[in-house]
Amino acid sequence: MPFTNEQLERYSRHIILKEIGAKGQKKLLAAKVLIIGAGGLGAPAALYLAAAGVGTIGIADADVVDLSNLQRQVIHTTNDIGKKKVESAAETMRAINPDVTVNTYYDFVSSANIMDLIKDYDFILDGTDNFPAKFLINDACVMAKKPLSHAGIIRFKGQLTTILPGEGPCYRCIFKNPPPKDAVPTCKQAGVIGAMGGVIGSLQAMEAVKYITGVGELLSGYLLTYDALKMEFHKIKLPPRGKGCAVCSDTPTITELIDYEQIACDMHL
Amino acid sequence: MKITVAGEKKEVADGLTVAALIELENVETPQYVTVSVNEEFIDSGAFETYVLSEGDEVEFLYFMGGGAQ
Ligand SMILES: [Zn+2]
Numbered sequence: 309m310p311f312t313n314e315q316l317e318r319y320s321r322h323i324i325l326k327e328i329g330a331k332g333q334k335k336l337l338a339a340k341v342l343i344i345g346a347g348g349l350g351a352p353a354a355l356y357l358a359a360a361g362v363g364t365i366g367i368a369d370a371d372v373v374d375l376s377n378l379q380r381q382v383i384h385t386t387n388d389i390g391k392k393k394v395e396s397a398a399e400t401m402r403a404i405n406p407d408v409t410v411n412t413y414y415d416f417v418s419s420a421n422i423m424d425l426i427k428d429y430d431f432i433l434d435g436t437d438n439f440p441a442k443f444l445i446n447d448a449c450v451m452a453k454k455p456l457s458h459a460g461i462i463r464f465k466g467q468l469t470t471i472l473p474g475e476g477p478c479y480r481c482i483f484k485n486p487p488p489k490d491a492v493p494t495c496k497q498a499g500v501i502g503a504m505g506g507v508i509g510s511l512q513a514m515e516a517v518k519y520i521t522g523v524g525e526l527l528s529g530y531l532l533t534y535d536a537l538k539m540e541f542h543k544i545k546l547p548p549r550g551k552g553c554a555v556c557s558d559t560p561t562i563t564e565l566i567d568y569e570q571i572a573c574d575m576h577l
Numbered sequence: 578m579k580i581t582v583a584g585e586k587k588e589v590a591d592g593l594t595v596a597a598l599i600e601l602e603n604v605e606t607p608q609y610v611t612v613s614v615n616e617e618f619i620d621s622g623a624f625e626t627y628v629l630s631e632g633d634e635v636e637f638l639y640f641m642g643g644g645a646q
Contacts, residue, residue, distance in 0.1 A: 348643060349643070437642050437643050438642055439640065439642060442642070460640070460641025460642055460643050461641065461643035462641050462642065462643045465641065466641070466643070467639075467641050481618075482611050482618075482638055483611060483638075483640060487606075487609045487640050491606065491608075491609060492606055492609055492640045492642065493642075494642045494643070500643055504643075505643075531638060542583060542584050544613070544636045544638065545616050546613075546616070547613065547616055547617050547618055551618075
């Protein structure tokens with residue numbers, strides 16, 4: 309389908325980039341990205357992916373907007389308090405860009421629904437806050453061979469990696485199992501600087517755009533860490549995929565999805 | 578000897594083990610940290626016995642939640 313005049317203007321700063329061009333913009337419009345978690349990471353990622361003209365964006369979250377979310381979850385406004393996060397996020401995305409079809413999933417991810425949730429999407433973005441969900445999403449994406457952007461934020465720090473199943477290492481290659489309940493502090497317990505979600509969530513959106521358009525080098529095989537207090541980015545090279553990994557080695561011991569026990573604070577995506 | 582920890586060059590005592598470096602560096606939640614030496618993960622059971630060598634590049638990888646909520 310040719311671009312409308314409005315689209316030519318809306319996406320002109322993309323189209324003028326020789327790495328993206330009209331071809332890349334068409335790929336974005338045809339792409340489907342699923343964002344799991346409409347919070348600190350998912351909010352900025354969703355804003356940029358909608359603005360970029362990613363044609364279909366799925367957003368999954370089982371939470372409602374709370375006043376304490378607004379310090380960092382920039383897709384929601386004060387008027388959205390009490391509203392389902394997926395609805396509030398969808399309204400903002402549609403307002404930014406009517407080209408985008410938004411699918412909302414007001415639900416927790418679990419072993420029962422995740423394979424079905426991810427199956428129609430080209431790229432998955434993990435914006436969840438808890439380890440059971442992060443391991444579940446990793447394992448599901450490895451099993452379904454879906455590319456995944458994984459990220460975490462806490463206090464003044466953040467990190468992310470891109471997982472290309474069958475090619476690069478996965479989350480479980482780095483961490484064998486979730487930490488026990490309460491062993492590692494969460495954002496709710498430890499706090500997080502609001503702009504951290506903006507930094508790391510935007511980098512996740514960047515990886516999604518690069519994956520879709522085939523531009524540049526993805527963060528596969530690396531963990532990128534960011535320390536805001538030192539104002540330092542550090543790229544850690546990871547060992548190759550699968551060496552002893554329970555889920556992504558060629559002889560995996562985990563072949564079924566696991567619902568780990570939820571960490572202490574309320575069950576949020 | 579000189580080693581590199583999280584990208585930073587450091588002078589440490591010869592014969593330093595991974596476990597001793599974890600203590601020296603005040604690593605947060607040391608029982609859940611993943612350690613790589615020269616781009617290979619070290620089994621956590623081997624932290625006490627793994628002796629670092631001149632020029633080793635050590636990285637600490639931490640659990641980080643955050644995101645939604
Ligand atoms: Zn793996």
